[in-house]
Each structure stands twice: as structure tokens, then as C-alpha cells.
Amino acid sequence: MMDAAPRVRFAPSPTGYLHVGGARTALYNWLFARKTGGAFILRIEDTDAERSSEAHTQIILDGLRWLGLDWDEGPVFQGASGERHRQDAERLLAEGKAYRCFCTREELEAQRKAAGGDIYKYDGRCDRLSAAEVAARVARGAPSVIRFRMPQEEIAWDDAVHGRIAFHGRDLDDMVILRSDRTPIYNMAVVSDDIAMRISHVIRGDDHISNTPKQIALYQALGAPPPVFAHVPMILGTDGKKLSKRHGATAVGDYQDLGILPAAMRNFLALLGWSPGEDREIMTETEMIALFSLEAIQKKPAVFDMVKLEWMNGEYLSRIPTPELVAPVARELERMQVHVGGTHLLPPYIDAVKSRARTIVEMAERVAVRLDSRHVKLDDKGRKLRAKMGDGFVESLKVALEILGAIDEQGWTAEAILEQLKARAEAGGMKLGDLLQPIRVAITGSTVSEPVNELLEVVGRSSSLARLT
């Protein structure tokens, strides 16, 4: 019999935003599913009612959609399967693979203290209670949790990215699987769900490696074959520490706000810990899927390099046809409260700044300057040039105004403008740059822009003259 199609899941808990690490885990799951013709399932782990929220669920869904990661099933809410989790835990109890523990939090805390320090493994005292004693306490209505009796043997698996990883049961705790309020603990819920959903490959972050032996023990106790596990490395900040708020943007939404294109983000994330070989970097979605494999995933953590992300975004920006850029740029301009007067007017402006901007936000800022003089701000470079040129700066502007003022509305083209300015510069014995730079600064506030003649054409005659004046 042929192996059934793989089934993978991305299972975030809705207790915060969609972290880039989570996003990359989702991406790898998605790539694997698309590559193998399997199913990509979204499961929301909301068993912690305290910290979970609908708003966070929505943000996660939006983030995945933004990245173009479509799921085949779900979202399945883990909280809805509480009854099955409970039954599985109680089945383990009935079969003698788990036991009731009556220790209160306070008692546990005392045991921990007595053991010295914060490293503590439950000593199994409740496992030594007689059946009669347990029955009596239950009859008395004493609250209890269910603890799993960890097998005292080697627990190992062949990880798809790491190779063989082995733990020993003696180092693992008799973990709680069902709370005293009869709700399941994480590991129980996950295993119960992954079995029920027939998950074949669990692709998740390295931080779950230590959970894996516990879960494998649960699979074995429940008589279900464990899936293939693939643990992907963490993403770190530039200081080599786990990526967190103080490194700047960590949520997918942050990058959206920064003006990163979803395709660029996806490409960049894919390469953080995975390489298709052959020096490939910029890839289409189709190529990425074709080239993807779990075995090629890196074992060591990767540092998130914002500079390279921006470079890659710039690459995507310059390749995307202008019409596709209109909507995102318009959205950004709207946020900046710049009046556009119709998105159909945008393309020439976008063309003008396209090859120079690395993000949508940067692009919108440049467009804004060309559209609306209120966005012109003299920056450091502009200031410096002005100071350097002194009176010559104003002089140049006067000359420019004179020449440009002589060009009428019909003749206002980049070619004609350049021709006139060039002729004048030559005649006056001045360098073209000395004439053009002040114009550039007057129009944009900066020494950086597209060629001045093109700039003037895009900004238009009346607006250009007004700004020069």
C-alpha cells in the first residue's frame, strides 16, 4: 500500500502576534505540503483561556494570508476537543499508564524547596498510594490531577533535520496531563489532536525538541505510531540572542507596516535556515516549492538580517510591474494623508522612484514629495550642499528659474528641459551639476532623486516653478 499523502499542521497559540519565527515555521510546513501534495492544516491552540484571544487569532490568520500561506483545513480550535483530550488522559489512567496525584500546588512547592533549588522532578509519591487510599480520597472529593508515568527507558527518534536524537525517561518528569479542573495540559492536547487529525509530519521550532520525547511516550502509551518530527532552528537577533522586541520588529505585521512585500518576506524567510543550493536566492513561489526539502534545512540558528531583507525587497520592488504597486503605494499615501487625486495618476510617479526605493514606505515618501510640496523637507545632505554653495545656491536657482520659466507647458518634457539647461550651463561656463543640484534640493529637499530633468517633468511645470521660487 502506498503511503497516504502527508498531513502537516501549523499550531500557533493565540497569545500574541504572529512572530517571524512562527511565520517561517508555517512557511516550511506549507512548502512541504505543497511539495508533497499533502494537506496543510491550521490549528489554533487556545487551551489557555486566560491568555488566548480572538483578536490574536485574527492577527495570525491575517499574517498567514498576507504571506500567501493558504491552509487546506481549519482553523481548528483545540479548545473544542476538550472532551477527547480528557478521554485520552482517562484512558491512560484506566490502563495503568498514568496515576492520580493529590499533591496541591503548595505541597509541590514545599517539595521543590526541600529538594533544593528550582530543579525538581516529581518524586512519584502519589504513584505509591494504594488503590484503596486513592479510592478513599476520590470518594472524599479530594481534587487530583492525572500524571503520566514516564517509561524509564530510552526514547529516541530520527529527526528529519537533525538526525537521531535520544533522551532517557529517567531525565523526564512524570508530567501532569490533566489538570484538577479536568482540562488537558499542552502535551496531552497536542498528541491527542495530532493523532485524531492523522498528522504525519510535525514540523516545528527547535524549542520543542525537549517536548518531543514526552510526546513520543504519549503516542506509545496511546498505541499510536508517532509522526515524523522535523525541528527547525530558531531565529536570533543581531546579538545572537533569541529574537525579541528589543531587536525591533518581530511580528509579521511590523514588516507589513514597514513596506515589505509579502513575496519578498516569504523569500527571505525561506532562506533563513534553508538553502536550495546552486546559489539560488530570488525564487518564485513555484521554484521554492519544487526545490524545498526538510533535509536541506540548517541545524544551527540563523540571525535575522534586516539589511538583507530590505535589499531583497528592493529586488522585488524593481521587478514588479508598476500597476501592481499602485494599490500598496496608494494605501501608504493615504496613511500619510497625502492627497493623490486618483490612483490612476500614480504610475509615472512610481516609475520615477521605483528603482531607488527599497520599501513601499520609502517609495510612498518619495512619491509624496513629488506630489505635494508640504512633504518637502530639507535633509542633511540638502542642508550641507546649500551651506557649501552659499550665494551660488540662490544664484543657480535664479538662473534655473529663468530658463525653465521660458519653457511653456507643451514643451515641458524631460528631453527639452535637459537640452535647455545643458545649453545654458555650457554657455555660462558652469558645470551642469552646479546648476542641477540646487534645483534638486529646491524641489525635493534632498540631493538624492531621479535625474533632475525627469524629476521636473514628473513634478510638473507650475509646481516646479513655484517650488524654485
Place this chain on the structure above:
RNA sequence: GGCCCCAUCGUCUAACGGUCAGGACACCACUCUUUCAAGGUGGUAAUACGGGUUCGAUUCCCGUUGGGGUCACCA
């Protein structure tokens, strides 16, 4: 601290025992040029350390060092 994972340029990575250790970002120089960006050309820069195995180790084994993860009635 116990257990587990990891280790090639500053960063992302390639090289499944034999390469001048390759590419990309960043950086530097030159070039192009009306500025900037882009482009083109060239350059600086890495196998953590110590032992093995082998004719030969980035590659396999052991140790050291360093980094990371995890040790809840959280997920």
C-alpha cells in the same frame, strides 16, 4: 545546574573525504554618470580549539571551549 541541540567570511549560506573553501548581503576601490540608486569590474573577509581515523579532512569519531533550547496544574 540536569538533559538536549548546535558550531564555514560581520550576516545568510555552498562544498554529501581530494575545490586556489564558492555565492549573496554589508563594506572598500574603480567604472558609468546631471546627484543618488541601479549596473559593471575588482578587493578585504571564514572552516572555534585540541586530539584521533585516513594517503588525504570543512566533511567521520572523541574531547575542550563557546552559543542556544528546555526543565509549570503555560503553550
